[in-house]
Amino acid sequence: MSEMILKKGSSRKSAYDLRKDQSYKEATHTFSILVDNEAGVLARIVDLFAGRGFNIESLTVTEVDHTGHRSRITIVSTGGDDVIQQIRAQVQNVIPVHEIFDLTTDGPSVARELALHVLKVREANIEAARAAAQAFQSKELGVGAGCLVFEQSGTPHEIDELFDRLRPLGELEVARTGVVGLKLPQ
Amino acid sequence: MSNQPPAPSDPGPAATTGSNRLDGLMTGAEIVIQALKDHDVSVVFGYPGGAILPIYDSLPKGASNLIHHVLVRHEQGALHAAEGYARATGKPGVVFVTSGPGVTNSVTGLADAKMDSVPVIVISGQVPTFMIGTDAFQEADSVGITRSCTKHNWLVQDTNEIAEVIHSAFHIATSGRPGPVLIDLPKDVQIALGKYEPPSKLHRQRYQPVMTPDTDNVETLAEWMETAERPIFYTGGGVINSGEAASARLRELVDATGFPITSTVMGLGSYPASGKHWLSMLGMHGSYEANLAMHGCDLMINVGARFDDRITGRIADFSPNSRKAHIDIDPASINKVIKVELGILGDAAISLEMLLEAWKRRGGRTNRPALRRWWQQIDEWRAKDCFRYRANAEEIKPQYALERLQALTKDLDRFVTTEVGQHQMWAAQFLHFEEPRRWQTSGGLGTMGYGFPSSLGIQLAHPGSLVINIAGEASWLMNMQEMSTAVQENAPVKQFILNNGYLGMVRQWQGLLHEGNYSQSWCSSLPDFVQLARAFGWKGITVSQPDKLDDAIRDMLSYEGPVILDCRVTKEENCFPMIPAGKPHNEMWFEPPASGDEPQSVTV
Ligand SMILES: Cc1ncc(C[n+]2csc(CCOP(=O)(O)OP(=O)(O)O)c2C)c(N)n1
Ligand SMILES: [Mg+2]
Numbered sequence: 001m002s003e004m005i006l007k008k009g010s011s012r013k014s015a016y017d018l019r020k021d022q023s024y025k026e027a028t029h030t031f032s033i034l035v036d037n038e039a040g041v042l043a044r045i046v047d048l049f050a051g052r053g054f055n056i057e058s059l060t061v062t063e064v065d066h067t068g069h070r071s072r073i074t075i076v077s078t079g080g081d082d083v084i085q086q087i088r089a090q091v092q093n094v095i096p097v098h099e100i101f102d103l104t105t106d107g108p109s110v111a112r113e114l115a116l117h118v119l120k121v122r123e124a125n126i127e128a129a130r131a132a133a134q135a136f137q138s139k140e141l142g143v144g145a146g147c148l149v150f151e152q153s154g155t156p157h158e159i160d161e162l163f164d165r166l167r168p169l170g171e172l173e174v175a176r177t178g179v180v181g182l183k184l185p186q
Numbered sequence: 187m188s189n190q191p192p193a194p195s196d197p198g199p200a201a202t203t204g205s206n207r208l209d210g211l212m213t214g215a216e217i218v219i220q221a222l223k224d225h226d227v228s229v230v231f232g233y234p235g236g237a238i239l240p241i242y243d244s245l246p247k248g249a250s251n252l253i254h255h256v257l258v259r260h261e262q263g264a265l266h267a268a269e270g271y272a273r274a275t276g277k278p279g280v281v282f283v284t285s286g287p288g289v290t291n292s293v294t295g296l297a298d299a300k301m302d303s304v305p306v307i308v309i310s311g312q313v314p315t316f317m318i319g320t321d322a323f324q325e326a327d328s329v330g331i332t333r334s335c336t337k338h339n340w341l342v343q344d345t346n347e348i349a350e351v352i353h354s355a356f357h358i359a360t361s362g363r364p365g366p367v368l369i370d371l372p373k374d375v376q377i378a379l380g381k382y383e384p385p386s387k388l389h390r391q392r393y394q395p396v397m398t399p400d401t402d403n404v405e406t407l408a409e410w411m412e413t414a415e416r417p418i419f420y421t422g423g424g425v426i427n428s429g430e431a432a433s434a435r436l437r438e439l440v441d442a443t444g445f446p447i448t449s450t451v452m453g454l455g456s457y458p459a460s461g462k463h464w465l466s467m468l469g470m471h472g473s474y475e476a477n478l479a480m481h482g483c484d485l486m487i488n489v490g491a492r493f494d495d496r497i498t499g500r501i502a503d504f505s506p507n508s509r510k511a512h513i514d515i516d517p518a519s520i521n522k523v524i525k526v527e528l529g530i531l532g533d534a535a536i537s538l539e540m541l542l543e544a545w546k547r548r549g550g551r552t553n554r555p556a557l558r559r560w561w562q563q564i565d566e567w568r569a570k571d572c573f574r575y576r577a578n579a580e581e582i583k584p585q586y587a588l589e590r591l592q593a594l595t596k597d598l599d600r601f602v603t604t605e606v607g608q609h610q611m612w613a614a615q616f617l618h619f620e621e622p623r624r625w626q627t628s629g630g631l632g633t634m635g636y637g638f639p640s641s642l643g644i645q646l647a648h649p650g651s652l653v654i655n656i657a658g659e660a661s662w663l664m665n666m667q668e669m670s671t672a673v674q675e676n677a678p679v680k681q682f683i684l685n686n687g688y689l690g691m692v693r694q695w696q697g698l699l700h701e702g703n704y705s706q707s708w709c710s711s712l713p714d715f716v717q718l719a720r721a722f723g724w725k726g727i728t729v730s731q732p733d734k735l736d737d738a739i740r741d742m743l744s745y746e747g748p749v750i751l752d753c754r755v756t757k758e759e760n761c762f763p764m765i766p767a768g769k770p771h772n773e774m775w776f777e778p779p780a781s782g783d784e785p786q787s788v789t790v
Contacts, residue, residue: 039341040329040330040333040341043330043333044333047333047334048334051334082521082522082525085521086518086521086522089517089518089520089521089522090518092517092518093516093517093518095337095338095358095393098392
């Protein structure tokens with residue numbers, strides 16, 4: 001029997017090579033999926049991603065057509081080209097799925113995220129916080145005492161940025177919706 | 187029939203169609219039965235329980251009964267029997283099970299059918315809608331549990347929706363890449379009244395897989411076929427699923443081009459084993475010539491196969507110098523594992539028909555001189571006679587047993603199924619199939635316990651045919667309870683057990699890959715299969731000497747009822763050739779020259 005040459009990443013007791021053969025570049029893609037809003041439809045999509053080891057970086061869903069009962073799901077995922085292509089093909093095979101667009105590659109699209117920043121802030125920092133929020137065109141909501149609440153919509157990156165600027169100014173908590181996106185008419 | 191229970195004195199007039207009520211409404215259970223009739227279902231495999239009793243109550247009785255219910259002895263048996271029926275006929279297999287354990291017992295069969303693309307429709311009882319979520323008696327989240335092992339599933343909460351769901355279920359299970367579906371019906375939904383709509387009244391189903399491939403892609407492949415120097419057809423279960431026309435077109439195309447052809451274990455029979463261009467099965471235990479031809483080809487034409495890891499070995503070294511075309515009905519199967527230069531999305535029969543037509547229209551050319559050299563090379567590989575084994579006058583070699591079985595049954599109207607293990611791979615190597623749908627095995631999931639119940643399903647579809655399950659003794663025990671079903675159904679299935687006393691395939695891996703640590707691969711307490719057979723009213727035969735084998739097989743074949751043939755074979759035989767998992771096609775292990783030696787590793 002020939003000596004098994006075991007590569008790093010494979011286990012000694014198995015002949016499987018557990019490493020990916022090709023080194024490939026991963027990229028982040030945003031998918032917009034239109035589905036029938038029926039019981040369990042979100043679970044079907046989420047199970048598919050979990051079961052096949054696809055990433056979910058963010059996920060939003062709600063009914064967008066109240067007469068036809070359809071929901072739009074936006075999923076942000078990361079993977080190599082092969083994975084991204086599989087995601088699209090596998091999602092397309094889910095019966096209640098009407099259509100899936102890869103907003104990252106299928107032509108012009110828009111994508112935004114909504115965040116609520118709640119900052120418990122000392123007097124001295126209020127002005128700095130407001131200035132930061134203004135720089136990102138986020139709206140101050142007049143709720144709560146002893147804290148500032150900013151509603152921000154923008155790209156995930158912009159939300160990260162405002163978060164980073166607010167953090168030194170007090171105790172900060174954030175809630176984010178995840179990206180919603182849509183393709184634009186061409 | 188002697189095995190039927192005594193008939194009730196007056197079964198009463200059975201409803202044949204529709205409702206007996208003035209308002210035309212029917213109970214959910216009656217709707218189920220009516221829908222099955224409208225889809226020409228004649229056999230249902232099932233097992234009753236509380237949550238599905240209304241449906242059992244509506245099963246038609248007496249002479250008007252067009253639906254024959256087969257009472258299995260375990261729900262897994264029902265699923266595999268339905269798979270056997272479906273794969274032998276091309277029609278969907280239908281199953282009734284109860285809630286909770288009825289569904290959980292079905293899961294293996296659903297997963298098996300999903301992997302091997304078998305159309306199966308399971309109708310499961312569920313606790314009443316008002317109890318769902320309360321951990322009611324025999325409640326399980328059936329749609330949740332079966333979501334990833336069905337093509338689609340439904341929980342129906344309104345009796346008026348049952349008909350439409352069943353019609354969709356038939357459509358989804360049987361179109362595109364076929365697969366199992368499950369319809370969960372709460373008991374109150376089965377009892378309530380609702381309207382039935384026949385299938386014809388239905389809107390066009392939204393699920394419409396692409397059947398006709400892109401003509402440009404077909405044209406490109408035809409062009410590649412003209413110049414290829416070392417082409418090969420690599421076909422799979424998709425050709426069989428696509429129907430008889432696909433096998434017919436494949437034969438025409440192979441014979442017209444003169445290209446060699448190999449197939450996965452799922453596709454055996456779509457091209458005849460006696461065909462001139464046949465290289466035998468490929469893959470982990472496939473033939474030397476098929477695997478080397480796949481490795482060395484310059485044009486690979488995959489029709490309805492999915493580049494399973496048992497086929498590809500190590501991905502990075504898979505057929506490194508070929509252009510690959512992949513015809514498949516499932517868009518997710520193209521470029522999933524192996525990146526291909528040309529994906530052709532469509533039905534196998536239609537695609538092959540178009541390919542044949544395009545190639546002929548362009549002049550029907552091939553690169554003859556190169557093809558001749560290619561065949562010379564292949565013939566050299568063939569000369570290795572890779573399935574050769576060392577015969578033995580004292581012991582029955584499993585390969586010998588299958589050779590004899592092949593010799594004695596090849597001209598019969600024969601269906602073969604298998605369990606999972608060494609015997610399965612030897613059966614694929616040593617039995618030869620001339621027609622599609624004559625051979626089935628659990629290819630994708632590798633389910634021990636598949637073979638026996640599936641043989642029952644086949645026999646119910648083809649009562650007059652010879653149905654043989656090639657079994658390992660360990661696998662066979664996994665669903666042996668169905669012996670009772672076989673008797674009740676008068677199903678004369680033949681169980682050809684290659685009894686090596688081991689979980690043979692496990693033992694083989696332990697020997698070759700785990701330094702001979704034979705951990706838990708030996709069964710010390712096997713039953714006396716002859717007595718076991720008798721206990722259920724079967725015939726039992728045992729044979730351990732090579733010179734008695736033919737008589738034993740003839741005995742089995744001539745008996746009109748079900749038979750176990752306990753064929754005691756060499757205990758420690760290994761199945762070769764073998765490409766160890768994760769190795770490339772050109773690193774293959776063969777039978778060692780003398781017993782006790784390590785297998786020869788050959789790198790070509
Ligand atoms: C349900 C299930 N459990 C475990 C396995 C792993 N397995 C594959 S082959 C095998 C041994 C099969 O033994 P037997 O049926 O006697 O066949 P043999 O290999 O001896 O011919 C086992 C345990 C499996 N395939 N299916
Ligand atoms: Mg065994």
